[in-house]
Each structure stands twice: as structure tokens, then as C-alpha cells.
Amino acid sequence: MTKGDKILVLFIVLLSFLSFAYINRYAFSEQEKFISVQVNGEEIKKILFDQQLVGHTIPVETEFGYNLIEIGDGQVRVIEADCPDKIDVKQGYISRIGETIVCLPNKLVVEIKGESGEDDIDIMNY
């Protein structure tokens, strides 16, 4: 190990830690996903996650029925519904891009979407 080697090692360690910190802070922020509320196939609401909206509830009252949606910290759930089996309420929180809560009797779909659609990687194989 010469002095240059040690400097190179230090440089790479620093580089990887700095870029890791940068990625953690900026690239994967929660701003990139949003809640999409759809009734009968049409998107009626689009909500970006925000710290101020934690605990906020949104009533969805349509001709098909009534649901109450609660927004959490990067997650969302349905807390009230007038449908008979309440499957949507029992499902609890969803938080990852692509997850959905469906209430069939009320024709309601609550989905979490990413800004750029299908960019989320399912699996990597080498």
C-alpha cells in the first residue's frame, strides 16, 4: 500500500458515503408518490403526500355509496364505509407504489401511484 493507494481508498469511501447520503435525502423522497382516488373508473381526486395532511380525512360521497379515507405519514387507509362487508376498512394501510384498496359495492379504488408510472423495479436478476 503506497500513499496514493490510501488516498484512493479514502476517496472512494468518501464518495460512496456522500452519494449514499445524497440519494437517501433527495432521490427517494416521499413526494414522488401520490394517492389516486377513483370512482367508477374515473380519477376524482389526486393527493400528494404531505406532513401537514397526516391525520386528515377525506369523505367520498357518490351515487354508489359513502367512504371516508384517512391519510397517514406516507400511507393511506379507508376508515369508514357503508358497504356490507367492509373489506376496504379491514385491509388497513397501504403505502407502496402500486398497492390498491378496492371497495367493489361503492365502485371505489384508492391507489398509490408514482410520478413516473411503471419505473418501480420488481426484480433484478444477474
Added chain:
Amino acid sequence: MRKTNKMIFISLLVSVGLALSVIESAIPLPIAMPGARLGLSNMVVLVTLVVFGFKDGIKVGMLKSTVLMLITGSVSSFIYSISGAILSCVLMHIAYRYFSRIFSLIGVSIVGAAAHNFAQVSVAVMMLSNTRIYSYLPFLLLVSLFSGYFVGLSSTYIVENLKKNFRVLFSRQETI
């Protein structure tokens, strides 16, 4: 050293590299990370670079990944490995040829390992057209430090040994 001797020596190096790659895939790693490898066969490329120079080094690297594709049969990993081989060979040559006063073989090998990982991740970004895969690079770079260090250390011993026992290799300028 005649042309035939050199050809035989290079093909021996390629086959050693292939054997190392096959053995390496049987060694389990303590950490579960896709793409993180020991990079033992990088040793062969480094030794070739030092002994024969850039042209033959890149030849060995490319032959090694091509024949390894025929052995393992996975074309997608061939694309990753050949791009990594080319970039790491070029950068290792630059580091060895022009900065050998600053870096020992260990440093050269770390440069090669880091370049290999960078090329692999870049190819993955291009193939999946998703720039977010670059966020995986810091982890790979950290792992490449360890593998690069040990590959460099063992290459130092190999080159020392070759200099002692195969003097004919190092007197090539006069005959070719």
C-alpha cells in the same frame, strides 16, 4: 520469446481466468447483494496487463467474458461482464502506465474493480432505462474496495513470482 509462446501463454491465462470465474461462482458471499462478486478473474487481467501490456490485457478480458458466456449460457450477464471488462481494463492500463508512481498494484486493482462496477451499473441503467439504479452504486463501490484490495495483493505476489521464475516473459521487446 516467440509468437507461439506468447499465444500459448495468453490462452493459458484465459483458461485460468475461466476456471477462477467458475470456482468463484461456487463460493458463497457473506452478504446478499446481486452483482457483488469476488472478482478473482480480474487477477488474470491485471497480471496480463503488467506482463504483456494493454493490447493483450483487453484481449484476455474480452475472451474471458465471451467464453464464460458459452460456459454459463447467460447472455444478459455477458453484456454486463464484457462492458465491465473493457472499461476496467482501459482504466487499469491508464492507472498502471501513467500513475504507477502513485499507485501500487493494489491501487490499480481497486481502480479496475470500481470501474467494473460502474460499467455494470451503467449498462443496467441503459438496459432497464431507469436512472435510479445508480443509487445501488455506492454499495457496490464499497464492496469493490475489499475485492480490489485482495485481488491487487495477490497479483503483486503473482507478478513477483513470474519475474523470478519466468524471466523469458519480461524480455519480450527484443524478440517480437
